[in-house]
Amino acid sequence: MKLHTLLSYLHALVKYEGDNPDITSIENDNRKVKDGSLFVCIQGYTVDGHEFAKSAVDNGASAILAERPLDLPVPVIVVRDTKRAMAVLADAFYGHPTQKLCLIGITGTNGKTTTSHLLEKIFGDQQQTTGLIGTMYTKIADQTYETKNTTPDSVTLQQAFHQMIEANVDTAIMEVSSHALELGRVHGCDYDIAVFTNLTQDHLDFHKTMEHYKQAKSLLFSQLGNTYIENRPKYAVLNADDEAAEDFIKATAATVVTYGIDKPADVVAKDIHISAKGTAFTLVFANEERQVQLQLMGKFSVYNVLAAISAALCAGVDLDASIQSIEEVKGVSGRFELVSAGQAFPVIVDYAHTPDSLENVLKTVQEFAEKKIFVVVGCGGDRDKTKRPLMAKIACQFATLPIFTSDNPRSENPSQILRDMETGVAGQLYKVIEDRREAIAYAVSQAEAGDVILIAGKGHETYQLIGDQVLHFDDREEAKKAILNK
Numbered sequence: 001m002k003l004h005t006l007l008s009y010l011h012a013l014v015k016y017e018g019d020n021p022d023i024t025s026i027e028n029d030n031r032k033v034k035d036g037s038l039f040v041c042i043q044g045y046t047v048d049g050h051e052f053a054k055s056a057v058d059n060g061a062s063a064i065l066a067e068r069p070l071d072l073p074v075p076v077i078v079v080r081d082t083k084r085a086m087a088v089l090a091d092a093f094y095g096h097p098t099q100k101l102c103l104i105g106i107t108g109t110n111g112k113t114t115t116s117h118l119l120e121k122i123f124g125d126q127q128q129t130t131g132l133i134g135t136m137y138t139k140i141a142d143q144t145y146e147t148k149n150t151t152p153d154s155v156t157l158q159q160a161f162h163q164m165i166e167a168n169v170d171t172a173i174m175e176v177s178s179h180a181l182e183l184g185r186v187h188g189c190d191y192d193i194a195v196f197t198n199l200t201q202d203h204l205d206f207h208k209t210m211e212h213y214k215q216a217k218s219l220l221f222s223q224l225g226n227t228y229i230e231n232r233p234k235y236a237v238l239n240a241d242d243e244a245a246e247d248f249i250k251a252t253a254a255t256v257v258t259y260g261i262d263k264p265a266d267v268v269a270k271d272i273h274i275s276a277k278g279t280a281f282t283l284v285f286a287n288e289e290r291q292v293q294l295q296l297m298g299k300f301s302v303y304n305v306l307a308a309i310s311a312a313l314c315a316g317v318d319l320d321a322s323i324q325s326i327e328e329v330k331g332v333s334g335r336f337e338l339v340s341a342g343q344a345f346p347v348i349v350d351y352a353h354t355p356d357s358l359e360n361v362l363k364t365v366q367e368f369a370e371k372k373i374f375v376v377v378g379c380g381g382d383r384d385k386t387k388r389p390l391m392a393k394i395a396c397q398f399a400t401l402p403i404f405t406s407d408n409p410r411s412e413n414p415s416q417i418l419r420d421m422e423t424g425v426a427g428q429l430y431k432v433i434e435d436r437r438e439a440i441a442y443a444v445s446q447a448e449a450g451d452v453i454l455i456a457g458k459g460h461e462t463y464q465l466i467g468d469q470v471l472h473f474d475d476r477e478e479a480k481k482a483i484l485n486k
Helices: 003-007 049-058 082-093 112-125 154-166 178-183 210-222 244-251 299-314 319-327 355-368 385-398 414-422 436-446 475-484
Strands: 025-027 037-040 063-066 076-078 102-107 130-133 138-140 143-145 171-175 193-196 235-239 255-260 267-275 278-285 288-294 337-339 347-350 373-377 401-404 452-456 463-466 469-472
Touching (some): 049 063, 063 082, 082 154, 112 299, 193 244, 267 299, 267 355, 278 299, 278 319, 288 299, 337 475, 347 475, 355 385, 401 414, 401 436, 436 475
Antiparallel strands (some): 267 278
16 A cells, blocks of 8 residues: 555644655564554553664665654654554554454453353354454464454554454454553454443553543443444443443443343343352343353353343344353363362362452352362562452452462562562461462362362463563463372
């Protein structure tokens, strides 16, 4: 695409009448620049992309998008906000891909990954080709790619959506983080259905207050648009049991569909029964009832299922077909995942890393634990410190023996993180074992038939972040080793 053609998508106040080279790609990482790239200078938290503009030119960039004039031998287009402009240009460069498929965005503190995988199963069973973008990976049809962020930047996103169009994807499902909404990474994404799971404390290191966190989440629903197009309706799927839903209803002009357990909603679950084999409930929709038998466990799983079924209904999938698909799901990697190595007690690995998610998972364990509950749990470094004592308090409240340990300390001292956790449980029963491998081994060594071990916080992750090192570590592997060595 010619530079002038690409820039024509920006607003009229951006004036440029210089050279008109071919643009072969848009990049915001100078290391990815090749001949013909447009390099976008992004001002980050620790790095200023303007400092790498010369390197980008040396690597072959044909033009630079910047927030200030730069003395370089290629066209430099100056805009007020390069992040905003990058989103517009990426959408245009890749041919407005999200306008050509059904796009479902899922936001919330907990449940995004499970809900997205449930939807992938539903649409796949409808013979649709699907795309998935989230915490664990990006998946385009049958190809899987690694991801660094739950929601990538706008260029990476639009490139992925373009690949989806090339792969004939019908429906794309993506997790939408509050960071991405706040930072404008999803500008240009034309969502058809936006789903809200829940809002509980997390990321306050970034958002500072729960009100700001909620406002960031609300952007997904306000960005559904303000028009009603007959052949492409927009839907906001909201958890009626969460207080934030009322604010999101006000924020959106889209058709609202609610789901819930405790409050009146369009899609409701009642008569919930949880056992060690799964969860059964009655689903009520449009005055009709269906019996649902999940292989998934816990009340939180029911919420995820309701969210997925509600979104599928909005996309035109038959209710019975959705239920049949979901009943076949055995689980999602690192989400209440059972580790079996011949032991006489359940060992569960779960991604629970917020106070609410930890409480939900432990309450589910209480439903079937016959004797003691062990929980191995820590808190990440360089993240919201205020939730550390809360995590410890919940562990002590709902488990027989909490074991506090290290969990991605990053640049912080693991011992200090553990001391922060301990401030919430003075005088209560718990054990501190800083080394995560030793903590898991200790829990396994102490457990007997009828007990349950929950290893919380990392779930699907296969690493520990210590300082600037990324060390291989998988809770599931460590649990199996400990069991076999018992």
